[in-house]
Structure formats: C-alpha cells, structure tokens
Amino acid sequence: MNALRLRDDLANIPSYRQGKAAPASQPGNEIFKISSNENPYPPLPSVQHCIAELTSGINRYPDSSGAVLVEALAARYDIESAHIVLGSGSVEIVSQLIRATSGPGDEVLFAWRSFEAYPMLVRAAGAKPVMVPLNAEHGHDLDAMIEAITERTRLIMVCNPNNPTGTTVPLAELQRFLDRVPEHITVLIDEAYQQFNRQDKAPDGVQLFNERSNVTVAHTFSKAYGLAGMRVGYAIAPASLAQAMRAVAIPFGVTTLAQRAAVASLEAEPELQLRVEALVAERDRVSAALTAAGVAFPESQANFIWFPYGEETIRVAELLEERGLLVRPFAGEGFRATIAETAANDRLIEVLSEYAAR
Ligand SMILES: *Cc1c(COP(=O)(O)O)cnc(C)c1O
Numbered sequence: 001m002n003a004l005r006l007r008d009d010l011a012n013i014p015s016y017r018q019g020k021a022a023p024a025s026q027p028g029n030e031i032f033k034i035s036s037n038e039n040p041y042p043p044l045p046s047v048q049h050c051i052a053e054l055t056s057g058i059n060r061y062p063d064s065s066g067a068v069l070v071e072a073l074a075a076r077y078d079i080e081s082a083h084i085v086l087g088s089g090s091v092e093i094v095s096q097l098i099r100a101t102s103g104p105g106d107e108v109l110f111a112w113r114s115f116e117a118y119p120m121l122v123r124a125a126g127a128k129p130v131m132v133p134l135n136a137e138h139g140h141d142l143d144a145m146i147e148a149i150t151e152r153t154r155l156i157m158v159c160n161p162n163n164p165t166g167t168t169v170p171l172a173e174l175q176r177f178l179d180r181v182p183e184h185i186t187v188l189i190d191e192a193y194q195q196f197n198r199q200d201k202a203p204d205g206v207q208l209f210n211e212r213s214n215v216t217v218a219h220t221f222s223k224a225y226g227l228a229g230m231r232v233g234y235a236i237a238p239a240s241l242a243q244a245m246r247a248v249a250i251p252f253g254v255t256t257l258a259q260r261a262a263v264a265s266l267e268a269e270p271e272l273q274l275r276v277e278a279l280v281a282e283r284d285r286v287s288a289a290l291t292a293a294g295v296a297f298p299e300s301q302a303n304f305i306w307f308p309y310g311e312e313t314i315r316v317a318e319l320l321e322e323r324g325l326l327v328r329p330f331a332g333e334g335f336r337a338t339i340a341e342t343a344a345n346d347r348l349i350e351v352l353s354e355y356a357a358r
Contacts, residue, residue, distance in 0.1 A: 013123045016116065020326045032344035035328040037163070037193075037304050039226035040340040041275050043261075047227075050264045051257050062256040069259045072266050073234060077206050083236050085245045088253040090192060090220035090233030093245075094157070095121045097216065097235065100244035101186050102127035102154040109148055110157040111140045113164060113333065115190065118157060127154070138298040138306060139167035142177040149185070156181060159190040160205075161197055164328065164336035166300025171203040178212060186241060188216050193302035195224035195276045196283070202301070209236050216241060221258075223303060224276050225265045232258040279303050283339045286349055293353035307352070308334035316355060323351050 019035025043051075066086040074081040087093035094117065102108050104126040110118050112131035122129040132148050135141040140158060149156075158177075161168045169177075174189075181187055189205040205217035220233035232254050237245060265272060283300060290297065290305075297307050309316050310332065317329035320337075325347055329335040337348055 007126075009123065009126060013120050016120060019328050022326055025324075029324060030343065031324040031326070032340055032347070033326045034304075034338040034340045034344055034348070035326050035336070036228075037223060037302070037336075037338045038228050038340075039223060039275070039279075039303070040344075041226055043226060044265070044268050044271060046268055047261050047264045050260050054257055054260055057256065060256070061252055062254060062259060064252050066254055066259050069232075069234075069254075069262050072263050073236075076266055077236065079206070079210070079236060080239075082239045083209075083242055085235040085237060085242050085249070086254045086259075087233050087235070087249065088258075089222060089231045090190070090218045090235075091117050091121075092231075092249070092253060093218045093220075093233050093235045094118065094188070094190065095124070096245040096248050097186065097188055097218070097237075097241075098122055098125045098127065098155060099248040100241060105152060106154045107150060107152040108155045108157065109145060109153055111145065111159070111162065113330065114157075114159045115163045115192075118159075128152075134162075134165065134167075137167065138162075138165040138308065140169050142169065142173055146177065146180050149181070153185055155186045155188065157188045157190060159192075160203060161193045161300070161302040163192065163302065164304065164330070164334075165298055165306040166193075166302040166304060167298050167306075168197060168199045168301045169203060170199070171201045174203045174208070178208065178215065181214070183214050186214055186216055188218060190218045192218070192220045192223055194219070195273075196280055196303050197301040198280060199301050206236055209238075213238060221262050221265060225262075225272055226275070227258070227261055227265060230258040230261050231255070232262045279339055282342065282345050286339060286345050289349045290352055293349070294356045295352050304336050304338045306334055306336050310334070316352075319355060320348070320351055323347060325351065 022031045022033040025031045070081045070084045106127045107130045108122040109130045119129045132145045191205045208215045216237040222228035317335050327335045327337045
C-alpha cells in the first residue's frame with residue numbers, strides 16, 4: 001500500500017504516447033518513422049551553426065522573457081510584443097492556456113479525435129475535457145460544439161488543420177462559429193500545421209486574433225520549421241490572457257538554444273518555405289496515387305494523412321511495419337502517416353495500393 005498522498009483525479013490519466021522509435025535500418029531495408037509528423041529535412045546549416053556557437057554558453061540561464069525571439073515574432077506579425085507568449089513547444093502553450101483559464105469545475109471543449117495531448121493536459125489542470133465527436137467527414141462539427149457550451153465552459157480548442165485527420169475548417173464556418181461563442185470564452189486556434197494548408201480561403205488565426213477579443217493562436221517551430229527536438233512554440237493572445245499564461249509558465253522553459261534557433265529559422269523563412277512546398281507537393285502526389293489505387297481517406301491539408309481503416313487499422317499498420325513504415329495507429333479508428341522522405345512516401349503508396357488490390 002503506497003502511503004504517498006497523490007491527487008485522486010490523476011489516477012486514470014493516460015500519459016502521452018510517443019510515436020515508436022525506428023530501430024536501426026539495415027542496408028537495403030531502411031526503416032522510416034512516420035508516426036510523429038516530424039519534418040524529414042535536417043536543420044538548415046544556418047540554424048545548426050547558430051546552435052553550435054551557443055553551446056559554450058549553456059552554463060548560463062536563458063533570457064526568461066525570450067526578448068529577442070518575442071521582438072522578432074512581433075515584427076513578423078506586426079503585433080505588439082505584449083501579445084506573444086513563448087513555451088517549451090506549443091504543447092506547453094496549450095497547457096498554459098488551459099491552466100490560465102480553467103481549473104476544477106471548469107470545462108474545456110474540443111473535437112475528438114484531435115491532438116492526443118489535449119485531454120491529458122485538461123485533466124492535469126483538474127478541469128473537465130468535453131469532447132465533441134468529429135463529423136462523418138472527419139472534420140470539426142462546429143454546430144455540435146456550440147451546443148456543447150455550458151456555463152462552465154472556459155476554453156474551446158479548434159485544431160486547424162486537425163491532427164490526426166488533416167481536415168480543415170473553412171473560414172466562413174469558423175467566422176460563424178466565433179460569432180456564436182460567448183465573448184468570455186477563449187477560443188484557441190491551434191495552427192501547428194498552418195503552413196501546409198492550401199485550402200482556398202483558409203482561416204488565418206492571426207487575422208482572427210486581430211479581429212476578435214477572445215481568439216488566441218498557437219504556433220510551433222516543431223513541424224514546418226523542423227525544430228521538434230528544440231522545443232519552442234508561441235501563442236498570440238489578448239494581453240490579459242497573455243499575462244495570465246506567463247504566470248503559469250515554467251520559468252526558463254525555453255532554452256537559449258531554442259530561442260536562437262527559432263530566431264535563425266524566422267530569418268531563413270524563404271528557405272524553409274521551399275521545404276514546405278516540397279512536402280505539400282509530396283502530400284498531393286501520395287494523395288493522387290492512393291486515390292487512383294482506390295484507397296479512401298479524407299483530403300489532408302497537413303504534413304500527414306489519416307487513413308480510417310476502422311477495424312482493419314491494426315492489421316494494416318502491422319503490414320506497413322513489416323515493410324519498414326512505423327505509423328501512428330488508433331485501434332478501431334484509423335492511423336496517421338506522416339509525409340516524409342520520398343522513399344518512405346513511395347513505400348506507403350506501394351503497400352496501401354497492394355492492400356487495396358488484394
Ligand atoms: C505537434 C503539435 C503541437 C505542438 O508540438 P510542439 O512540438 O510541442 O510545439 C501542437 N498542436 C498540435 C495539434 C500538434 O500536432
């Protein structure tokens with residue numbers, strides 16, 4: 001019998017499941033980890049150079065305010081720096097937002113299935129996750145989300161494009177939704193995959209932030225910018241909320257290396273944009289090939305594709321694993337596969353086409 005007194009409400013919280021690590025590849029039999037939506041490109045030389053230069057200074061604490069990065073972001077988006085909050089990845093930004101708005105007795109509303117971290121972060125704050133099922137097209141059911149609002153709702157999270165389904169919310173629908181959300185409720189637009197969205201009239205979270213008093217945007221350097229291992233993300237939030245988020249942030253949570261790598265990445269945006277374009281082209285190539293082979297899946301506007309194989313999910317994921325592709329399966333629902341190196345994408349097309357033709 002454990003005598004330690006722990007919070008009862010934490011007993012059933014699942015911990016975050018990381019995508020399987022790829023074992024070492026054998027010559028001629030490369031194994032690809034396409035389970036975590038990572039950018040397959042190595043860091044830019046300029047970013048690697050700036051990280052290398054800084055390592056001799058890591059006996060010192062970082063600038064806790066991240067002033068240089070905050071100023072660079074303020075200039076990038078033409079907003080005041082008071083609106084910018086940094087976090088150790090945008091996972092920490094989501095956590096700050098939840099804890100700044102919600103506690104025991106409060107409700108945080110989001111679609112499901114969506115980002116796996118949401119339910120556990122809400123419960124870690126002692127608040128209640130209210131999860132509204134996606135519609136039949138694997139997208140947000142915004143009308144059902146409006147209906148799920150109660151007196152206790154403090155925060156609504158809209159993941160756009162949605163992880164893991166890759167679906168998007170059209171601007172007109174999102175505007176109509178925001179018109180109906182009471183102004184005292186914060187709406188987070190999680191734009192971790194925004195750079196990959198080629199939808200006509202895609203919502204721009206920063207513009208919605210500028211237009212409305214209760215909209216907050218979360219961005220990350222982990223995906224399009226390829227800095228997942230550095231851990232840095234940010235929010236653009238109304239000033240009062242930004243201040244509350246800083247109050248619940250972990251001091252010194254964003255390292256000097258992460259801050260500087262992010263600044264270097266902002267400076268290298270045109271170069272990074274070419275990589276994003278290449279990944280979008282690969283996504284479209286994979287989508288077209290699989291559609292032609294008779295594989296059904298929702299159109300993705302992110303750097304991954306959702307394959308709703310239902311009861312066949314684990315079987316197909318195992319087939320892929322036998323062929324060196326590690327995807328992210330959700331038993332009984334589907335799996336998510338990241339658009340990665342061309343060789344990995346080719347193999348995904350091959351295996352799923354074979355399965356469709358069996
Ligand atoms: C990957 C991801 C994030 C953030 O990841 P960090 O590495 O913590 O910045 C946030 N939201 C969604 C939906 C994601 O998929």
